[in-house]
Amino acid sequence: MYTGPMLKNITFSVDDKDIAAAREAAELENTTLNELVRDWISEYARSRERSSHLEKAFEALSHLRAGRKFTREEMNER
Numbered sequence: 001m002y003t004g005p006m007l008k009n010i011t012f013s014v015d016d017k018d019i020a021a022a023r024e025a026a027e028l029e030n031t032t033l034n035e036l037v038r039d040w041i042s043e044y045a046r047s048r049e050r051s052s053h054l055e056k057a058f059e060a061l062s063h064l065r066a067g068r069k070f071t072r073e074e075m076n077e078r
Contacts, residue, residue: 007038 019033026033 012037 022036023033026036029036
């Protein structure tokens with residue numbers, strides 16, 4: 001029984017010349033155009049998720065006084 005991720009087929013409209021060039025590039029990288037697109041979509045989704053996490057982290061830290069100047073005494077406190 002297959003328990004890997006469920007893959008869904010989707011359709012894009014892309015210029016024939018771009019598809020041919022992308023397939024050639026994929027072949028040079030020993031992969032397929034399908035795999036390159038799947039990896040790009042996955043990376044794009046993760047980058048959006050990371051951005052969201054960073055925004056939430058900055059919001060959680062917004063109460064801190066960023067850019068505050070410390071005195072010499074404060075910097076040398078232990």
